[in-house]
Amino acid sequence: MKQLFKLSSSWFPIWLISLLMLVMVFVYLPIFKGAKQNMSDVPLIVVNEDKGKVGDAVLLNLIEKQNGNSFKWEVDKSRKQAFTDIRNNQAYGALIIPSDYSKSLDRVHDTLISGLTNDKPADLEILLNEGIGQTASMIASNILQTVALTASKGISSQLKNELLQKGMRVAPENASLLENPVQVVSKNVLRLPVNLxxxxxxxxxxxxxxxxxxxxxxxxxxxxxxxxxxxxxxxxxxxxxxxxxxxxxxxxxxxxxxxxxxxxxxxxxxxxxxxxxxxxxxxxxxxxxxxxxxxxxxxxxxxxxxxxxxxxxxxxxxxxxxxxxxxxxxxxxxxxxxxxxxxxxxxxxxxxxxxxxxxxxxxxxxxxxxxxxxxxxxxxxxxxxxxxxTKKYKEAAVDESGKKIEVEVGNEIPHEPHTHEQRESHHIGEKDGMFRQAVSNLAKGSNKEKQEMNDNEYRNALKSLDKNKK
Structure with missing residues (x-):
């Protein structure tokens, strides 16, 4: 047993596997490095269908980086195109500025100034790709919500300043409308069931x-x-x-x-x-x-x-x-x-x-x-x-070795001319032939013939060969 410990080959698996595990550490640990996983170039879409000019201000609020994540914005021409891109998994989400966005905000402005009630805020729509996974979907949703809420806060601040300059007070029923002149409507494009x-x-x-x-x-x-x-x-x-x-x-x-x-x-x-x-x-x-x-x-x-x-x-x-x-x-x-x-x-x-x-x-x-x-x-x-x-070379090599063995066996067994004495020992000659055939089949791998061969005849063939050599 001590001799095994002295052989360098015995230690080979120890250091090789240890080295492999060290490589595993360098392969896997960087994935989990850092307090959280940050994403780069998150694909997002923005669509401005607004017929007025207020929608352009939303484009100025697009965020390129947030909390270590970076975002790549693409501008699509229509909501339909953005919808198709998300269904084709080309984007994680989209922000849609509807065609009546400016008109809706004008209506909100008039409601607050006039003191009327029961008006609704303007809409910004968010389309989400829920098939990309929980982490990516959450990041996309958060950034789109942030852009929309930033636009809402900006408009709210403008309305408050205008009311302050005019010395006007907002009716209690409109307080919520003043704080949130824009509401965000989110929609899952894929409409997948809950069990994801x-x-x-x-x-x-x-x-x-x-x-x-x-x-x-x-x-x-x-x-x-x-x-x-x-x-x-x-x-x-x-x-x-x-x-x-x-x-x-x-x-x-x-x-x-x-x-x-x-x-x-x-x-x-x-x-x-x-x-x-x-x-x-x-x-x-x-x-x-x-x-x-x-x-x-x-x-x-x-x-x-x-x-x-x-x-x-x-x-x-x-x-x-x-x-x-x-x-x-x-x-x-x-x-x-x-x-x-x-x-x-x-x-x-x-x-x-x-x-x-x-x-x-x-x-x-x-x-x-x-x-x-x-x-x-x-x-x-x-x-x-x-x-x-493998068939061509390795198995061909086996056939070649079988031929060599057959030749060697044939050379070792003496061949005598056909005489009266040989005819009398014809039975012994048959055993010699059986022996040559057995060795040839063994070399060529003819398993079927080896199984079918009679064990007694095989032993007799060996005995006859031994007698001939003597």
Whole structure:
């Protein structure tokens, strides 16, 4: 036992895994760094349909930064266009200035000056994209509310100054109207049910798909090798290419079963909201799981025993850079870079588009299908090429070695001319032929013929060879 501790190879897993865990710290901890997660370039829309000039003042109050978050405003021509952009997941929210905004404020002004009552404040409409997740949706809602309330406070201040200059007092019924001359009306564009799981359903489904691929690639390989060992004792072992082909088939069966269980759990048991047909979601989930399995299987084929050390960080880097748990804009630069490289981000985007955006290609499903298709075709092609190369070279090498053994055996067994004595020992010659055939079949891996061979005849053939050598 002490000798094991003296070998440097025995310590290799210790320092290698320790180093890998240190890398994990540098990969994951920056995601949670800081008191809170700040978003950058949050996409927002503003639409000014006001036929007067007051609406232009709202545009002057657009906020570019707040509480560490930065915002990117786009101006759309109409409410309909903003509505479409949000349904296509192109923006987190929109502020709509209606066409009668100036006219409504003029009416509020006249009401306060004249002392009339029962008038309503002007409206500003906020459209929200509730499918982007709880954190992002809340940030978008807060900034849009802030812009609208800032406009309302500005107008309220102007009205108060005017009333003060004129020495007028506001009727008690109009006090609320003076404080809030503009009211904000919020609307969820997607009209999703309440059961959204805080917008985390796409992330959970992508997480399960990724873990299924990693565990499946490793466990199926290990158990099939064990099963092949059992077959080997029975004389019917599979070749390396046949084992790899079987692994792919078993992997597809696994991803099919897991995809079914995901649908049963997410929609059957927990009743999660979904805007698309469940069968469509199932097909995309099955495609995603299979793609992840093929990716991890390809890594295992290239790296062998080292594959797991690469799969582990690839899996978790993909999960944390997917934009499912945290918006992409809150992640460090390196994670955002990997979000474009690894397929997990596209799984999240695709499932999100199916669950919340009616499966629109423009909402993220199109780029997701394209990226996953590239991964699927590329990894499957690599595995097929590897299987063919294994058949061509490794199994051809076995056949070549079998021919060499057959030649050597044939040279070792003496061949005598056909004489009267040989005809009398014809039975012994048959045993020699059986021996040569047995060794040849053994070298070529003809398991069926080895099983069918009679053990007594095989032993007799060995005895006859021994007698001939003597």
């Amino acid at each position: 799981n805080k917008g985390m359903t796409p992330f959970v489904m992508a997480l399960i798909s990724s873990i299924t691929g990693m565990l499946g690639a490793n466990m199926i390989h290990g158990y099939l090798l064990r099963s092949n060992g059992i077959l080997k004792t029975r004389g019917s072992a599979l070749s390396e290419s046949e084992v790899l082909t079987s692994e792919i088939i078993f992997g597809i069966i696994l991803t099919f079963c897991v995809s079914i269980f995901i649908q049963l759990g997410v929609f059957g048991i927990f009743g999660s909201a979904h805007a698309s047909n469940i069968w469509t979601i199932f097909l995309f989930t099955f495609f995603s799981c299979t793609t992840m399995f093929l990716l991890f299987k390809t890594i295992a084929v290239f790296l062998g025993g080292w594959g797991m050390l690469v799969m582990f960080p690839v899996n978790f880097m993909g999960i944390f850079s997917s934009g499912g748990a945290f918006p992409l804009s809150t992640l460090p630069t390196v994670h955002r870079l990997f979000s474009y490289i690894l397929p997990t981000r596209y799984i999240v985007d695709g499932i999100r588009a199916l669950l919340y955006y009616d499966g629109r290609l423009e909402a993220g499903l199109g780029p997701s299908l394209l990226a996953l298709s590239i991964y699927f075709v590329l990894t499957l092609a690599i595995l097929i090429v590897f299987i063919n190369l």
